[in-house]
């Protein structure tokens with residue numbers, strides 16, 4: 001029987017597409033090549049109604065490279081689980097440690113920018129959607145770069161920012177969800193403020209909540225500058241929100257897209273699971289976060 005053709009319907013934000021006509025649990029190799037091309041073009045791919053098991057989710061993510069280890073060594077190392085339901089079945093309550101951790105994701109960021117080699121793709125699967133709120137918003141940092149005038153681009157190009165997960169979790173009052181041992185593996189790192197995507201050659205801003213300061217500049221002033229630049233970058237017409245339904249999987253490219261969770265009332269169930277594809281080290285280098 002012939003497979004239905006893959007269809008990619010662009011989202012009306014200049015990036016992002018809804019992809020149908022594909023079963024992510026049962027993909028031919030050439031289909032995952034075609035999806036990688038779509039991911040490079042659109043930067044965010046929404047796959048409705050996939051209902052992947054954990055194993056299918058991991059297998060699909062591995063098509064795009066080795067996976068990254070999750071941060072919290074006390075929990076599952078293959079997935080980042082974002083859940084409003086605790087392991088004992090109770091719902092998370094406002095101001096609890098888990099609530100503060102979930103809220104830390106409600107500030108614009110790109111996943112693992114605080115690791116020496118940041119991730120390429122994140123693949124977030126919705127097990128249970130909140131009945132109100134709980135969308136995930138995306139911002140196109142390529143379009144943000146393109147919207148800067150040449151003087152502003154020249155000012156930013158070549159600069160580097162310090163990214164620190166400990167600092168950003170402290171801002172969100174949720175540094176206590178990692179142990180001192182976990183923190184020891186996460187010292188601050190430097191990243192370029194402007195990146196060139198290795199597959200497309202497009203340039204983009206690279207910043208978000210983990211970016212503490214511009215290297216070599218006044219800490220306070222450059223922190224404010226980065227926050228203002230991020231606020232400006234993550235604005236219409238460069239953003240869209242995905243409203244989740246159970247079974248959806250969304251894949252985004254952390255190298256050129258920022259995202260944030262939107263609030264939802266505590267007392268609702270919202271269960272999300274994320275697999276993350278590790279960035280490739282430079283020739284001869286090593287990425288200590290690759291999951292073996």
Ligand code: OGA
Pocket residue numbers: 082105111122124134135136137259260261262272274
């Ligand atoms: C993530 C994330 C936001 C959300 O999974 O990396 O930031 O909406 N999620 O759950």
Ligand code: MN
Pocket residue numbers: 105109110111259
């Ligand atoms: Mn995230």
